[in-house]
Amino acid sequence: MLAKLMxxxxxxxxxxxxxxxxxxxxxxxxxxxxSAPPSSKVMAGYMKLINHSEKTITLSGISSPQFxxxxxxxxxxxxxxxHMKKIEPLSLAGHQQLLLxxxxxxxxxxxxxxxxARGERVHLNFxxxxxxxxSLMAEIMDNKEVIDPTSExxxx
Amino acid sequence: xxxxxxxxxxxxxxxxAAIVATFLLQPTEQTPFEFxxxxxxxVMSPAIPLPTVTLVDQYNQAFPMINLKGGWxxxxxxxxxxxxxxxxxxxxxxxxxxxxxxxxIRYVFVSLDPKRDTSDKLKDYIDFFNxxxxxxxxxxxxxxxxxxxxGVIYDFEGDTSTDDYLVNHYSAILVIDPQxxxxxxxxxxxxxxxxxxxxxxxxxxxxx
Numbered sequence: 001m002l003a004k005l006m007x008x009x010x011x012x013x014x015x016x017x018x019x020x021x022x023x024x025x026x027x028x029x030x031x032x033x034x035s036a037p038p039s040s041k042v043m044a045g046y047m048k049l050i051n052h053s054e055k056t057i058t059l060s061g062i063s064s065p066q067f068x069x070x071x072x073x074x075x076x077x078x079x080x081x082x083h084m085k086k087i088e089p090l091s092l093a094g095h096q097q098l099l100l101x102x103x104x105x106x107x108x109x110x111x112x113x114x115x116x117a118r119g120e121r122v123h124l125n126f127x128x129x130x131x132x133x134x135s136l137m138a139e140i141m142d143n144k145e146v147i148d149p150t151s152e153x154x155x156x
Numbered sequence: 157x158x159x160x161x162x163x164x165x166x167x168x169x170x171x172x173a174a175i176v177a178t179f180l181l182q183p184t185e186q187t188p189f190e191f192x193x194x195x196x197x198x199v200m201s202p203a204i205p206l207p208t209v210t211l212v213d214q215y216n217q218a219f220p221m222i223n224l225k226g227g228w229x230x231x232x233x234x235x236x237x238x239x240x241x242x243x244x245x246x247x248x249x250x251x252x253x254x255x256x257x258x259x260x261i262r263y264v265f266v267s268l269d270p271k272r273d274t275s276d277k278l279k280d281y282i283d284f285f286n287x288x289x290x291x292x293x294x295x296x297x298x299x300x301x302x303x304x305x306x307g308v309i310y311d312f313e314g315d316t317s318t319d320d321y322l323v324n325h326y327s328a329i330l331v332i333d334p335q336x337x338x339x340x341x342x343x344x345x346x347x348x349x350x351x352x353x354x355x356x357x358x359x360x361x362x363x364x
Binding site for chain 2: 034035036038039042043044078079080081084108109143144154
């Protein structure tokens with residue numbers, strides 16, 4: 001019983017953490033990290049960033065206890081080649097929504113501290129220049145599962 | 157009378173035979189298969205033969221390009237330190253393989269970064285996606301010969317004497333036919349549907 005309660009409490013914490021938007025102007029949803037081979041020195045993170053305020057807000061820092069450093073990059077097709085451009089700084093205009101997705105904007109998670117496997121979570125900390133501090137857990141997945149309303153996932 | 161015409165008749169027959177033989181023996185390229193405009197799947201006609209190149213696979217065994225003959229192949233060039241595009245594309249290829257497991261298709265990953273991508277590294281990398289996939293590295297000159305012939309352009313960004321550099325690269329999936337020739341480019345973005353549909357249509361049309 002106690003274990004069950006603890007699990008529920010833990011689950012609640014995770015839900016709160018994965019939808020990081022309390023009193024902040026910035027909201028981050030749908031964060032996930034692409035699973036990678038155990039020897040990988042880089043991984044990619046994806047999510048949706050929403051600026052609920054009127055003002056432009058700039059990301060001033062991202063970190064994770066599980067990685068050496070994190071940068072924002074964008075995969076861009078240029079002269080027939082896929083380039084990775086470092087986006088620095090990343091700014092969100094008032095009411096802008098920015099989708100970080102495969103083949104586009106993404107977080108480049110550099111040098112994992114330990115092995116990171118499917119099913120685990122990556123703890124991400126975001127600092128914005130308006131003072132917003134967001135902390136969330138991004139699940140490690142092979143692919144972002146598209147929620148199909150007809151699938152049994154919904155019926156649980 | 158008959159004798160008089162014998163020599164020209166033989167000559168004419170030989171000439172006709174020669175013309176027919178030329179038509180039959182010439183590898184005439186059939187009407188190229190065309191995907192709907194906007195699909196981003198240009199088909200090569202005629203197909204471009206792979207150069208005579210020998211790379212090294214994830215088991216540290218020599219891998220000549222003729223090994224790709226006798227079946228259709230999906231080939232992708234990249235590097236294992238690539239965070240976004242390469243895992244995304246290999247994950248798509250993994251799902252395509254699941255869907256088309258009945259078809260005899262090879263899935264080939266070629267590293268453009270042989271300095272860091274050793275056979276061992278590639279083994280670990282490709283096993284994560286599908287151990288049945290072929291992962292190739294090797295001598296940079298050999299890789300360049302192959303990538304150039306296939307139109308796969310790339311360059312290094314950052315200091316290659318350190319470990320912190322990236323490889324900008326062409327990111328189409330290449331379709332290699334059973335004769336060992338580049339038959340089509342499947343341009344990104346790559347959905348499972350798009351890649352599975354392309355290889356299925358091409359192999360149905362051109363046969364094995």
